[in-house]
Amino acid sequence: xxxxxxxxxxxxxxxxxxxxxxxxxxxxxxxxxxxxxxxxxxxxxxxxxxxxxxxxxxxxxxxxxxxxxxxxxxxxxxxxxxxxxxxxxxxxxxxxxxxxxxxxxxxxxxxxxxxxxxxxxxxxxxxxxxxxxxxxxxxxxxxxxxxxxxxxxxxxxxxxxxxxxxxxxxxxxxxxxxxxxxxxxxxxxxxxxxxxxxxxxxxxxxxxxxxxxxxxxxxxxxxxxxxxxxxxxxxxxxxxxxxxxxxxxxxxxxxxxxxxxxxxxxxxxxxxxxxxxxxxxxxxxx
Amino acid sequence: xxxxxxxxxxxxxxxxxxxxxxxxxxxxxxxxxxxxxxxxxxxxxxxxxxxxxxxxxxxxxxxxxxxxxxxxxxxx
Numbered sequence: 001x002x003x004x005x006x007x008x009x010x011x012x013x014x015x016x017x018x019x020x021x022x023x024x025x026x027x028x029x030x031x032x033x034x035x036x037x038x039x040x041x042x043x044x045x046x047x048x049x050x051x052x053x054x055x056x057x058x059x060x061x062x063x064x065x066x067x068x069x070x071x072x073x074x075x076x077x078x079x080x081x082x083x084x085x086x087x088x089x090x091x092x093x094x095x096x097x098x099x100x101x102x103x104x105x106x107x108x109x110x111x112x113x114x115x116x117x118x119x120x121x122x123x124x125x126x127x128x129x130x131x132x133x134x135x136x137x138x139x140x141x142x143x144x145x146x147x148x149x150x151x152x153x154x155x156x157x158x159x160x161x162x163x164x165x166x167x168x169x170x171x172x173x174x175x176x177x178x179x180x181x182x183x184x185x186x187x188x189x190x191x192x193x194x195x196x197x198x199x200x201x202x203x204x205x206x207x208x209x210x211x212x213x214x215x216x217x218x219x220x221x222x223x224x225x226x227x228x229x230x231x232x233x234x235x236x237x238x239x240x241x242x243x244x245x246x247x248x249x250x251x252x253x254x255x256x257x258x259x260x261x262x263x264x265x266x267x268x269x270x271x272x273x274x275x276x277x278x279x280x281x282x283x284x285x286x
Numbered sequence: 287x288x289x290x291x292x293x294x295x296x297x298x299x300x301x302x303x304x305x306x307x308x309x310x311x312x313x314x315x316x317x318x319x320x321x322x323x324x325x326x327x328x329x330x331x332x333x334x335x336x337x338x339x340x341x342x343x344x345x346x347x348x349x350x351x352x353x354x355x356x357x358x359x360x361x362x
Contacts, residue, residue, distance in 0.1 A: 071335035078332040101337025109332050137338055138349035139330045149326040171350050173327060173357040183323050205354035207324045207361055214323055241362060245321040
């Protein structure tokens with residue numbers, strides 16, 4: 001009896017299929033490797049190791065690295081409110097005297113630390129130096145105006161605000177700072193103009209209406225002041241200072257019942273205990 | 287009589303104090319200086335070594351902003 005021929009097992013893949021798959025996989029791997037730098041998030045590479053043996057070049061590279069490291073540590077310290085550490089880092093950066101924009105930025109950051117440490121004179125000098133190095137440094141100009149206003153130097157605040165507005169005429173921060181400096185120095189015309197421009201730029205800003213009302217109160221135009229205060233309160237109903245000011249205007253107009261309501265509103269909304277106590281006292285006298 | 291005089295003196299002093307306080311309040315309301323101006327602007331935050339023209343420098347953006355919210359202006 002003749003045995004039937006043994007059944008030959010067929011290979012699962014033919015040789016040509018295997019080759020094609022290997023080629024395809026290799027191509028995909030190559031494409032993936034080529035695309036990796038494009039698709040991955042890019043970070044700045046490490047600073048190249050110095051290739052020079054020249055002493056001056058090595059010193060310059062070392063200084064640049066120190067400036068970079070101290071900036072990182074100083075900004076981190078300022079962000080967590082550790083002003084002493086920040087001052088130490090930026091004092092060293094200023095001493096290293098890096099080129100722009102690092103030089104003016106270091107002075108700006110050191111000024112920020114100094115003013116939080118109560119050294120406003122040092123902060124002002126640093127901000128002025130930053131502006132000398134970079135005359136259109138708006139953040140430095142803004143902080144210079146703010147520090148001068150806080151320490152009550154109205155002449156310096158006005159000078160700084162004028163310079164700030166000269167190169168950033170559309171800045172609402174510059175306009176607000178100069179308006180405040182002018183109002184505190186009783187330059188009512190400039191203050192009125194600045195707060196009106198501020199209202200035109202941002203009509204929803206209640207504080208500008210309030211400050212314009214204060215200008216008009218000082219000018220003896222109580223009706224205009226009352227209208228601005230009512231506008232401020234329509235925009236910000238819990239604006240305690242505006243309620244208090246409205247109460248004073250209403251008392252002067254002989255409207256004591258309405259004034260009582262305004263003082264009561266102020267007493268309810270005021271977070272400042274002194275303002276609240278004063279409002280309660282005046283309410284109870286109406 | 288002595289006690290009576292003491293009570294009268296105390297009463298006069300109390301009335302005087304009340305009148306003084308009331309006059310003080312009226313004088314305060316007549317003085318426009320009693321109405322304080324708004325708060326000074328807050329200090330802007332730190333700037334990195336990239337400087338004010340660096341990527342997304344928040345303090346410089348605030349210093350040149352055209353709206354109160356973007357500039358972080360005070361609300362009191």
